[in-house]
Amino acid sequence: MAEAIRHDKTSRQLRMLSDALDSGRLGPVRRLVNTLSPAEIGNLLESLPPAKRAVVWGLVDPEDDGEVLVHVGDEVRESLLADMDPDEIIAAVEDLDIDDLADLVEDLPDTVIDEVLKSMDRENRDRLEQVLSYPEDTAGRLMNPDVVTVRADTTVDVVLRFLRLRGELPEHTDHLYVVSRRRQLLGWVALQNLVTHHPNTPISHLIDDSLTALRVDESAESVARQFSDHDWVSAPVVDSTNELLGRITIDDVVDIIREQAEHQALGAAGLDEDEDLFSPIRRAVRGRVVWLGINLATAFLAAFVIGRFEATIEQIVALAVLMPIVAGIGGNAAVQVLTLMVRGLALGQVGASNASILLWKELRVALINGLLIGGLVGAVAWIWFGDGLLSAVITTALVINFCSAALAGTLVPLLMKRMNIDPAVAGTVVVTAVTDVMGFFSFLGLATVILMR
Amino acid sequence: MAEAIRHDKTSRQLRMLSDALDSGRLGPVRRLVNTLSPAEIGNLLESLPPAKRAVVWGLVDPEDDGEVLVHVGDEVRESLLADMDPDEIIAAVEDLDIDDLADLVEDLPDTVIDEVLKSMDRENRDRLEQVLSYPEDTAGRLMNPDVVTVRADTTVDVVLRFLRLRGELPEHTDHLYVVSRRRQLLGWVALQNLVTHHPNTPISHLIDDSLTALRVDESAESVARQFSDHDWVSAPVVDSTNELLGRITIDDVVDIIREQAEHQALGAAGLDEDEDLFSPIRRAVRGRVVWLGINLATAFLAAFVIGRFEATIEQIVALAVLMPIVAGIGGNAAVQVLTLMVRGLALGQVGASNASILLWKELRVALINGLLIGGLVGAVAWIWFGDGLLSAVITTALVINFCSAALAGTLVPLLMKRMNIDPAVAGTVVVTAVTDVMGFFSFLGLATVILMR
Numbered sequence: 001m002a003e004a005i006r007h008d009k010t011s012r013q014l015r016m017l018s019d020a021l022d023s024g025r026l027g028p029v030r031r032l033v034n035t036l037s038p039a040e041i042g043n044l045l046e047s048l049p050p051a052k053r054a055v056v057w058g059l060v061d062p063e064d065d066g067e068v069l070v071h072v073g074d075e076v077r078e079s080l081l082a083d084m085d086p087d088e089i090i091a092a093v094e095d096l097d098i099d100d101l102a103d104l105v106e107d108l109p110d111t112v113i114d115e116v117l118k119s120m121d122r123e124n125r126d127r128l129e130q131v132l133s134y135p136e137d138t139a140g141r142l143m144n145p146d147v148v149t150v151r152a153d154t155t156v157d158v159v160l161r162f163l164r165l166r167g168e169l170p171e172h173t174d175h176l177y178v179v180s181r182r183r184q185l186l187g188w189v190a191l192q193n194l195v196t197h198h199p200n201t202p203i204s205h206l207i208d209d210s211l212t213a214l215r216v217d218e219s220a221e222s223v224a225r226q227f228s229d230h231d232w233v234s235a236p237v238v239d240s241t242n243e244l245l246g247r248i249t250i251d252d253v254v255d256i257i258r259e260q261a262e263h264q265a266l267g268a269a270g271l272d273e274d275e276d277l278f279s280p281i282r283r284a285v286r287g288r289v290v291w292l293g294i295n296l297a298t299a300f301l302a303a304f305v306i307g308r309f310e311a312t313i314e315q316i317v318a319l320a321v322l323m324p325i326v327a328g329i330g331g332n333a334a335v336q337v338l339t340l341m342v343r344g345l346a347l348g349q350v351g352a353s354n355a356s357i358l359l360w361k362e363l364r365v366a367l368i369n370g371l372l373i374g375g376l377v378g379a380v381a382w383i384w385f386g387d388g389l390l391s392a393v394i395t396t397a398l399v400i401n402f403c404s405a406a407l408a409g410t411l412v413p414l415l416m417k418r419m420n421i422d423p424a425v426a427g428t429v430v431v432t433a434v435t436d437v438m439g440f441f442s443f444l445g446l447a448t449v450i451l452m453r
Numbered sequence: 454m455a456e457a458i459r460h461d462k463t464s465r466q467l468r469m470l471s472d473a474l475d476s477g478r479l480g481p482v483r484r485l486v487n488t489l490s491p492a493e494i495g496n497l498l499e500s501l502p503p504a505k506r507a508v509v510w511g512l513v514d515p516e517d518d519g520e521v522l523v524h525v526g527d528e529v530r531e532s533l534l535a536d537m538d539p540d541e542i543i544a545a546v547e548d549l550d551i552d553d554l555a556d557l558v559e560d561l562p563d564t565v566i567d568e569v570l571k572s573m574d575r576e577n578r579d580r581l582e583q584v585l586s587y588p589e590d591t592a593g594r595l596m597n598p599d600v601v602t603v604r605a606d607t608t609v610d611v612v613l614r615f616l617r618l619r620g621e622l623p624e625h626t627d628h629l630y631v632v633s634r635r636r637q638l639l640g641w642v643a644l645q646n647l648v649t650h651h652p653n654t655p656i657s658h659l660i661d662d663s664l665t666a667l668r669v670d671e672s673a674e675s676v677a678r679q680f681s682d683h684d685w686v687s688a689p690v691v692d693s694t695n696e697l698l699g700r701i702t703i704d705d706v707v708d709i710i711r712e713q714a715e716h717q718a719l720g721a722a723g724l725d726e727d728e729d730l731f732s733p734i735r736r737a738v739r740g741r742v743v744w745l746g747i748n749l750a751t752a753f754l755a756a757f758v759i760g761r762f763e764a765t766i767e768q769i770v771a772l773a774v775l776m777p778i779v780a781g782i783g784g785n786a787a788v789q790v791l792t793l794m795v796r797g798l799a800l801g802q803v804g805a806s807n808a809s810i811l812l813w814k815e816l817r818v819a820l821i822n823g824l825l826i827g828g829l830v831g832a833v834a835w836i837w838f839g840d841g842l843l844s845a846v847i848t849t850a851l852v853i854n855f856c857s858a859a860l861a862g863t864l865v866p867l868l869m870k871r872m873n874i875d876p877a878v879a880g881t882v883v884v885t886a887v888t889d890v891m892g893f894f895s896f897l898g899l900a901t902v903i904l905m906r
Contacts, residue, residue: 018806039682047802049810160648169645172686174627191644192626195616228711229492231704233625233686250703251684257707258681261714262796265721269792270785277797277811284818285825288789292826295785299778300833306774307837313766313773320766320773321759324780324889325752332723332748336741339722343715344730349500353471357502358730365737372738373745380753384760436777 014047021052030059038067046076049278054083065092070100075276075283077107090115097171098124099144099252102131130245139223140216142256143237143246146170149179150203152186157199159189172249174233178207185213185236185244213238216245220256225348227253264342267425270294298433302327305437309444312452318385319447322394325377327439330401333369334431337362337409342424345417355414362406370402371395393450397443401435404442408434467500474505483512491520499529502731507536518545523553528729528736530560543568550624551577552597552705555584583698592676593669595709596690596699599623602632603656605639610652612642625702627686631660638666638689638697666691669698673709678801680706717795720878723747751886755780758890762897765905771838772900775847778830780892783854786822787884790815790862795877798870808867815859823855824848846903850896857891858884 013032020029033041033056041060045053045068057080060068065084069077069092081089089112093101105113105128117125127145134140148169150159159176163169175188187209197206213236214223227235227250234249262273270291279287306313306323313320341358344350350358378395382388408431413423416430466485473481486494486509494513498506498521510533513521518537522530522545534542542565546554558566558581570578580598587593601622603612612629616622628641640662650659666689667676680688680703687702715726723744732740759766759776766773794811797803803811831848835841861884866876869883 014801014804015806037682039684043682043800043802046800047797047804047807049807163648164651167649169649171684172627173645174625174686191648192622194648195613195644196620196622198617228704228707229490229496231492231624233627233703250686250707251681254681254703254707254710257710257714261710261717264714265717265796266792268718268721269789271789271792275793277793277802278814281814281817281821284814285821288786288818289822289825291789292782292785292822293829296778296782296826296830299781302781303774303778306777310770310774314770317763317767317773320770320776321756321763323773324759324777324893325749325756327777328752328755328889329745329749332745333741336722336724336744339719339724340728340730343718344500347496347499348467349496349730351467351500353468354500354502361731361734361737364734365741368734368738369742369745372742373749376746377749436781440777 014044017044017056018052021055026055026059029056033059034061034064038064039071041068042071042076045080046072046277050079050280053079053278057083062088062091066094066096066100066104069093069104070096073276074107074274075279077104079276081107081109086112086115090119094119097144098127098131098146099142101128102141105132134216137220138216139214139218139220139237139248140245142220142223142248142252143216144170144249145246147177147236147244147247148173149177149183149244150189152178152204152207154203155199156194156197156201156203156206159194159203160199172234172251175236177236177244177247178203179244183244184242185238188236211235213242213244214248215240221260223248224253224256224260228257260346264346264424267422268428270425270429294429298429298436301433302436302440305440306444309440309448312444312448316390316447316451318381318387318390319444322377322381322390323440323443326394326397326401326443327436329373329377329398330405330435330439331432333366333402334405334409334435335428337366337406338413338423338427338431341410341413342427345413345423350414355410359406359410362410363403366402366406367399370399374398374402389451390447393446394443397439397446400442401439404438405431405435467497470497470509471505474508479508479512482509486512487514487517491517492524494521495524495529498533499525499730503532503733506532506731510536515541515544519547519549519553519557522546522557523549526729527560527727528732530557532729534560534562539565539568543572547572550597551580551584551599552595554581555594558585587669590673591669592667592671592673592690592701593698595673595676595701595705596669597623597702598699600630600689600697600700601626602630602636602697603642605631605657605660607656608652609647609650609654609656609659612647612656613652625687625704628689630689630697630700631656632697636697637695638691641689664688666695666697667701668693674713676701677706677709677713681710713799717799717877720875721881723878723882747882751882751889754886755889755893758893759897762893762901765897765901769843769900769904771834771840771843772897775830775834775843776893776896779847779850779854779896780889782826782830782851783858783888783892784885786819786855787858787862787888788881790819790859791866791876791880791884794863794866795880798866798876803867808863812859812863815863816856819855819859820852823852827851827855842904843900846899847896850892850899853895854888854892857895858888861887 017029017032045057048056069080093104093116131141174191177188178186180186187207189203189206193206216237216239234247236244237246237248238244259273266273272287275287341350374395377398378391381394382391412430413427416423416426470482470485498510501509522533542561546557546569584594628643630641631639633639640660642656642659646659669690669692687700689697690699690701691697712726719726725740728740794803827848830851831844834847835844865883866880869876869879
């Protein structure tokens with residue numbers, strides 16, 4: 001219900017905009033668009049088909065262009081950049097923060113990158129090059145080198161004077177960093193403490209050194225986890241010698257968390273999280289056909305297993321009617337176990353120390369579910385085909401397949417993790433291949449042995 | 454790779470802890486546990502089987518008990534509360550912030566709730582009751598009524614004096630709220646501006662009134678979206694008369710975003726996001742069997758369709774071998790479309806205004822993929838069974854089923870949204886039922902018409 005309200009709001013905006021676009025009245029469109037934040041404009045552009053997207057993009061205030069580019073997925077970004085000439089791109093990106101520019105820079109045409117670098121002052125150019133020297137998805141790439149530092153041997157009053165002279169602080173500054181002469185990080189002081197303590201208070205009394213800083217080579221995933229474990233708004237980044245290099249802020253972390261979530265949801269269906277809703281057909285086909293091809297290979301494997309039992313099916317055609325039930329329900333059960341394991345692995349809750357306990361638990365759950373669902377299917381099959389032995393065969397096959405599902409659902413993600421394969425993306429194909437093959441094999445195999453005597 | 458590092462770190466902790474527990478040396482366990490933040494302890498407890506969980510929970514510093522309870526899923530929370538006596542629970546929760554306490558209160562035993570309310574001072578009790586009066590998953594329930602307010606007709610210097618007198622500020626205070634005498638919200642002043650402006654500056658010069666406040670009845674989903682659209686750290690909550698009621702902070706928003714992500718990933722497999730990895734067997738069975746039962750119903754529907762063609766299968770047993778391919782690949786294609794639509798709906802990017810364009814795009818993608826995959830399957834079938842007509846039948850059936858997949862994948866989530874059913878949870882069952890039924894029906898139906906003449 002609650003979600004419906006929010007949905008209504010956005011889709012109302014979308015409809016208003018769409019109507020205005022259809023009628024060719026661009027004035028209202030421009031006014032509507034420029035009341036939105038860059039992230040909202042990005043979201044709006046992603047929801048428009050290519051022709052309308054180009055029109056609306058042309059109406060966005062050039063001042064917001066850079067921020068909008070930062071907020072859209074890779075595929076949509078490409079389509080927006082394609083509509084801009086080099087001068088527009090340079091104007092759009094040159095005022096961005098270093099971390100945002102670093103995020104964008106690889107999607108820019110080479111000639112534009114050179115121009116952008118030339119237009120920057122030396123300090124910012126050095127900073128950008130430093131950030132770009134770290135691998136993607138590490139703290140170094142996420143950080144902004146623009147930090148406010150103070151010395152320990154001073155007072156609140158002196159720091160306040162310094163800040164007044166300095167003027168505006170970088171966004172989301174909630175701490176000032178206390179560094180030594182050689183820029184080693186000694187600790188940090190909350191802005192809150194500056195405003196609640198007497199001007200004479202020495203800074204050294206206000207230093208918080210209880211938290212550890214982020215290491216520049218830490219993964220984005222680890223950065224995100226630490227932000228949510230410690231409820232941080234910003235955190236300093238240091239190198240191996242504890243020299244302060246920059247800081248990461250919560251807004252970038254929120255983006256990481258959203259991306260991780262999308263990665264799990266879309267990856268499980270073989271999709272890329274940057275896929276544009278309105279991808280050109282050719283691109284959409286290319287993006288999906290590989291995944292379908294992999295699934296096809298496993299489907300042929302299952303078909304091959306069935307093919308081994310052609311003679312049996314010829315005799316008892318009821319087997320053909322019932323066999324998809326055994327395979328299908330087994331697949332559902334396996335995906336449930338897999339999904340729990342993938343989440344547990346992502347949260348670091350599953351490892352060698354508890355894998356066997358989990359496996360044992362899942363096997364017991366599978367046995368009970370297998371008996372319940374298998375019993376029900378057996379009863380229906382008996383009524384349908386009036387054959388008690390057939391009914392016993394399908395119940396047994398389902399119990400076996402539920403146990404295969406528990407085994408595959410538990411062990412496949414653990415093995416993949418060890419082999420550095422992402423189980424959120426590759427898990428489903430493998431576990432359903434196992435339950436398909438085991439489902440057909442156990443059902444048709446048992447039928448051949450028991451019913452064909 | 455990067456993820457592996459982080460994973461190694463947590464699983465190393467887990468292994469160390471597990472070893473120490475096994476050897477009965479509780480001293481090291483206690484020391485290890487109490488170096489962690491409450492959120493990390495919560496994560497650790499969730500990764501332990503019940504017996505070890507109870508031991509470690511007993512070793513947690515009682516001061517952290519309340520925060521840990523806030524950070525675990527509902528099911529694990531219940532198991533932890535079951536290990537505590539009423540006095541311990543009261544001691545654990547009485548120092549929590551109002552918003553955290555509101556989150557916890559419904560899981561507490563009634564007698565404990567009364568005691569907790571009695572132990573609070575009048576002001577906090579009134580605040581808690583106010584927060585609890587709003588429905589779950591709305592801004593009112595997420596907010597903390599503890600805010601720092603100032604008047605517009607004063608100066609930076611006066612405000613700094615006031616803050617020094619007041620002492621510690623609520624966590625994540627990045628803005629002070631400017632209110633009228635009747636607590637109407639007039640705007641807010643960034644802490645950053647207080648420290649960078651001259652003491653004589655009038656507060657009225659620093660007020661930012663460009664942003665709209667959150668309404669107390671807004672959904673949690675909408676709150677989260679606005680935080681990430683505007684890069685907020687905190688935001689004020691007002692009622693319909695613009696009276697300031699409290700504020701929401703980014704840490705709670707990060708939790709909402711994580712929960713939404715888990716909801717989509719786990720909901721698609723029919724799981725509850727609060728499911729404990731180590732649920733008691735009975736509970737795990739109950740949680741999963743309903744979902745499996747629903748899937749079973751659709752599997753029987755598909756079996757019923759196959760049953761209509763028993764005579765055909767009896768004649769051409771190759772159909773039984775190939776039919777799971779048609780149904781299965783169709784299901785994969787449908788889930789891809791569904792997943793994109795569910796994301797688009799969640800982001801408000803899909804609505805009445807672009808549904809028909811999306812449907813048309815998906816139909817064209819389906820046609821091309823159907824021809825590619827269908828052609829490949831047809832070729833393999835021809836080689837396998839040496840029957841050109843059979844090959845033509847399966848290719849045609851696959852093209853038809855890809856188009857059904859596009860239709861179902863696009864329209865089912867739109868219809869569910871309109872009917873207030875969550876397509877992230879219910880979508881997969883319905884679209885795969887459609888592709889199963891259409892797959893078997895088109896393949897066996899075409900075979901009956903074309904091959905059985």
